[in-house]
Amino acid sequence: MSIKEEIHGLTDEMLTNLGRLVAIDSQLGTPAEGMPFGEGPAKVLEEALKIADELGFKTVNLDNYCGYAEMGEGEEIVGIAGHLDIVPVGGDWTYDPFKLTREGDHVYGRGTTDDKGPVLEALYAMKLVRDSGVKLNKRVRLIMGCNEETGSKCMEHYNEVEEELSCGFTPDANFPCIHGEKGQMGMMAYSKNTKIISMNGGFVSNAVCDTCNTVVPAEAGLKERLEAAFAETKLQEYKVTEENGEISIYAKGVPAHASTPMLGVNAAGVTFECLAKAGFEDDFVKFYNEHIGTACDGSGLGLKFADEYGELTLCNGIVKTEDGVISATIDIRVPVTLKGEEVRKMCEDRLEDGNGRIEILGIGDSLFFPRESPLVNALYKAYVDVTGDTENKPMVIGGGTYAKSLKNIIAFGPEMPGIDYRIHGADEFMLVSGMEEAVLVYMEAIKNLLEI
Template sequence: MKEEIHALTDEMLENLGRLVAIDSQLGTPAEGMPFGEGPAKALEVGLKIAEELGFKTVNLDNYCGYAEMGEGDEIVGIAGHLDIVPAGGDWTHDPFTLTRDGDYVYGRGTTDDKGPVLEALYAMKLLRDSGVKLNKRVRLIMGCNEETGSKCMEHYNEVAEELSCGFTPDASYPCIHGEKGGVHMMAYSKNTKIISMNGGFVVNAVCDSCNTVIPAEDGLKERLEAALSETKLQEYKVTEENGTLTIYAKGVPAHASTPTLGVNAAGVTFECLEKAGFEDDFVTFYNTHLGTSCDGAGIGLKFADAYGDLTFCNGIVKTEDGVISCTIDIRVPVTLKEEELRSMCEGKLEDENGRIEIQSVGESLFFPADSPLVTALYKAYVDVTGDTENKPMVIGGGTYAKSLKNIIAFGPEMPGIDYRIHSADEYILVSGMEESVLIYMEAIKNLLAI
């Protein structure tokens, strides 16, 4: 089967190029296009590719659509997404032109999640063409709003049938049997001398660059430069003119589920302002309540269970009408319940210098590692890769598994490889793409047998 998959590689990459060429980040809603023109166009092209491969397709009002094969009452579902996060960052390749360099193929969405959608589609095609008996329907759902709320799957649940079992190819191997809960908060300044502070581009990634303007003070520029020189910033610059200092800080991007892998440019700037002796109410509030530790300790939320730590990420900082606001994305361990979390931070969210509001609290997801669904998917991974060292795991990221019943996240990222999703120069490996097609074929066969 590896030869058959390899023979289809050029065709898969050509089709991936068609999808990557579409800037499918959330746009302005229009009639018949709930998430804007880009996501609607990506869905149109995704369904067209499926039709070209001989599948029946259905468009569910441009919220999402699906390609399907087989007969029966039960549905093995595969749910991927065609929307993307903004290109952002400093790319060395055009994010909207598929660029191959040996085994590496660059472009926004190659791994998250346009590439995996095609891997699953070709797995379905090869299974169908091989004559495997389909005692259930196999349905590949293509969503358009995973990155900014998963309203596409809310619509799916309203208008389409429930899945019997399945997976979303939007995380890591060997498989994900739990996903942390998600909490969104906002921090606001009450009083601040900071003239403006703006940084970050998405809520669910570490603030990777920041521009700050403050009043100049004697010797402050030199003290700031000394403090900044001792940080892990990639780049910084302090300029003085017209009685103000402008601080540019470039950190390291990382997904909000793994914020310790990044360097928060805003957080480091706040730390350095304090070290340099810039006395300010909101600087004090940020450093005591948010900080750069990524663990929520500043508001009483430091917590870990057997499946992972609570993580705390400041993604965007902006100034409007003299008020600085900071987004906070928290990933909550699967055993920590909402009422416990609220009581842990009660009384710690506000003082005279600033305040934090809880915007939303999302539940966690958990399937026991020995459940039939986890067992079936893990077996497919092990049978193809031979890897028995890596085990099913719990992650901080949130996927469609929280929106659709009876599915968990499964692939496509291999252990130990950073595919730069949500960062510049996101890529997919051709060898990994071929291997994933084979893994997804085995997974579908195992799910048909449940």
């Protein structure tokens, strides 16, 4: 039996086990004793470690922050770090997000690609390498975290209580290979004065605000002017209604990850833009359009910048109204050659005026490994040897992964070029054929890393 046939023979078992993980709502919950990220993340970690135990691996739970499955012997550790927590469901799902649903080659459910599916792919790659009789001169450790989507405190804990990794990867990004990750900058925008009665939209800060509900005071002819402005947009859907002296606006945009906001349509941004076009005079409408807008390039904050590895991107994920103040989250991905203090200086004179203000919450460092480093070469070779794809090259991405939290690892798969798996959006999916291929790629990657 060929290795591809062997992997294919395990497909039903892998999907059954993935279904066990997808069925658990592992969003960040309320911390409790022994459960630092709440009940869901602790429960999914317990289930994942149980699966690994059933497959014959040594398993360790690190205080429900994270855990690992391990095989092999030696001082050095080949690390694979994936996460079991998920973002909120959000959006309009066709399928139950907490029930694995297969339709042909597609398998739907929250976490199928980000990142429960890849964790299972890596685990089965380890099993197949072990069962093939390859000499395990290093330990191979699959670390399963519970807080990647909301701060990676799970890996902070790992670094406090466990050994450093010698080399490895996180299966939480794209093939063929990620040798750099942009820095990340968080901001919050606040209104000072606004006539807007309420504005609420979005569900996470690291995804484009894809729906937005807004209420403004009615003005003569405003409803008609708004409808004319919305008709010229790229929204999927909109509705403008007038009642009791108020105009209500519903806008449905297009979801996208904060690392690629240009692939989405920001429902809040479009609403602000249309309010201005319709002649609705308002301080915060003016502030938002001048400083944030819909361009996704940070130009309104003086941050338009690109290097050879990519351009700076800006994403507004959430807008909400509290006590008459509108706030908006801003997620900026910073090119790898730009330092945090340089970014701060570029925008410091654009953060406040009479109409609104923006607060910098933090600036995270970028990650970069030279293209010709042994780690990058080992992983890229595994991808090429399995897929035969030499057109797509190692790249730099805007997303942030565990590679920024753990030493000596980079992001590696499993998303294939040109496919939108709808991560962080409705109807997230994985491909069964892609799962089988990823297992084979990860097998080759483990074998290559055992040799460097």
